[in-house]
Amino acid sequence: MSRFLIGRYRDIEEYTPGEQPQNMDQFIKLNTNESPYPPSPGVIRALNSEEAAKLRLYCDPDCGELTKKLAALYGVEPKNVFFSNGSDDILNFIFMIFCGEETPAAFPAISYGFYKVYAQLHRVDAVKIPLKEDFSIDYKDYCGLGRTIIIANPNAPTGQTLSLPEIEEILKTNPENVVVIDEAYVDFGADSAVPLTKKYDNLLVVQTFSKSRSMAGARLGFAIGNESLIADLTKIKYSTNPYNINRLTQAAACAAIDEDDYYKENGRKIQDCRNYTVEKLETMGFDIIPSKANFIFIKNEQIDGEKLYVLLKERKILIRHFTDPQIAQYNRVTIGTKEQMDAFLKAVEEILREERK
Ligand SMILES: *Cc1c(COP(=O)(O)O)cnc(C)c1O
Numbered sequence: 074m075s076r077f078l079i080g081r082y083r084d085i086e087e088y089t090p091g092e093q094p095q096n097m098d099q100f101i102k103l104n105t106n107e108s109p110y111p112p113s114p115g116v117i118r119a120l121n122s123e124e125a126a127k128l129r130l131y132c133d134p135d136c137g138e139l140t141k142k143l144a145a146l147y148g149v150e151p152k153n154v155f156f157s158n159g160s161d162d163i164l165n166f167i168f169m170i171f172c173g174e175e176t177p178a179a180f181p182a183i184s185y186g187f188y189k190v191y192a193q194l195h196r197v198d199a200v201k202i203p204l205k206e207d208f209s210i211d212y213k214d215y216c217g218l219g220r221t222i223i224i225a226n227p228n229a230p231t232g233q234t235l236s237l238p239e240i241e242e243i244l245k246t247n248p249e250n251v252v253v254i255d256e257a258y259v260d261f262g263a264d265s266a267v268p269l270t271k272k273y274d275n276l277l278v279v280q281t282f283s284k285s286r287s288m289a290g291a292r293l294g295f296a297i298g299n300e301s302l303i304a305d306l307t308k309i310k311y312s313t314n315p316y317n318i319n320r321l322t323q324a325a326a327c328a329a330i331d332e333d334d335y336y337k338e339n340g341r342k343i344q345d346c347r348n349y350t351v352e353k354l355e356t357m358g359f360d361i362i363p364s365k366a367n368f369i370f371i372k373n374e375q376i377d378g379e380k381l382y383v384l385l386k387e388r389k390i391l392i393r394h395f396t397d398p399q400i401a402q403y404n405r406v407t408i409g410t411k412e413q414m415d416a417f418l419k420a421v422e423e424i425l426r427e428e429r430k
Contacts, residue, residue, distance in 0.1 A: 091105035093105070103392050110342075113329060128321075154296070154297055158318060159292040160294025167279075181224065184228055185229045218246075224240075227261070230403075240252075251275050256279065258365070260285035270299060278298060279294065347367070354371060367408050369406050
């Protein structure tokens with residue numbers, strides 16, 4: 074830390090991203106919930122030299138074509154759509170502009186690690202509401218709270234979901250507060266709250282191209298909500314960095330929307346593979362939280378959570394371990410291809426066999 078960093082930023086506990094090793098090709102990477110499938114053929118074609126040559130020009134700060142395409146895909150109007158540089162960027166804006174002294178925040182105590190970083194960054198008072206014993210969220214804890222509410226649905230790293238009627242109860246009982254549903258994993262079998270944005274002006278749904286659309290490296294997130302909420306986000310984007318979605322990402326995302334069926338099919342494959350992996354792990358004695366996401370949260374009484382992570386890493390398989398004592402016995406495992414999961418399962422079997430000796 075330099076002596077120039079001003080006081081309020083000195084104590085920030087920054088987010089720790091999952092490992093992205095330099096020699097990536099040597100690893101089976103099941104640690105950051107990326108898609109194991111490449112972007113669709115149209116995306117690769119869109120990133121051509123003609124588009125690259127246009128890089129001398131600024132990109133469209135309104136993402137006009139992309140906004141029209143996405144609005145049509147989700148059955149909303151362009152004025153209900155906002156894009157930014159990854160959904161992390163949108164969550165940052167949300168904590169910056171919809172949370173404050175009169176509107177403190179609330180989110181689950183075990184959830185996406187970035188929420189508490191943003192709360193600290195923007196000096197927002199935040200209550201972290203404990204999960205139930207089985208790691209599910211009790212929607213009643215959020216009814217009538219009078220705080221800005223941020224819930225990942227499916228939740229991370231547990232993969233558990235709230236139903237739409239439960240989300241609707243939260244919306245109805247907090248009419249004076251923004252309720253944010255972070256749907257980073259919604260395409261792997263959960264119900265989206267997007268249709269509720271037509272009925273509730275306090276709902277903001279946030280999604281990303283990083284997980285189900287195989288574009289984590291392109292950095293694109295979007296929000297869908299009432300026109301006035303979207304206008305607020307747009308105002309802040311235009312007050313910081315209006316060109317925050319580069320030209321290549323806009324072209325790639327337009328092409329991805331045109332090939333939506335490809336991504337839907339990949340989503341189905343991942344769900345099948347998730348069920349397959351769960352079944353195999355259960356026969357090895359793992360406890361697995363029921364997941365509607367492209368990851369599972371697992372533990373096994375026979376082996377310490379961190380130890381399993383370390384031993385798999387030695388075998389060049391990366392999974393995600395969290396040090397928070399409440400979940401330190403667990404690991405989060407991204408669902409990859411069937412081949413990747415078979416390699417993972419084989420390695421786990423070997424490790425458990427060694428442990429028993
Ligand atoms: C991955 C993830 C994000 C961030 O996605 P980006 O669009 O890549 O910034 C947001 N929320 C949750 C719950 C996530 O898991």
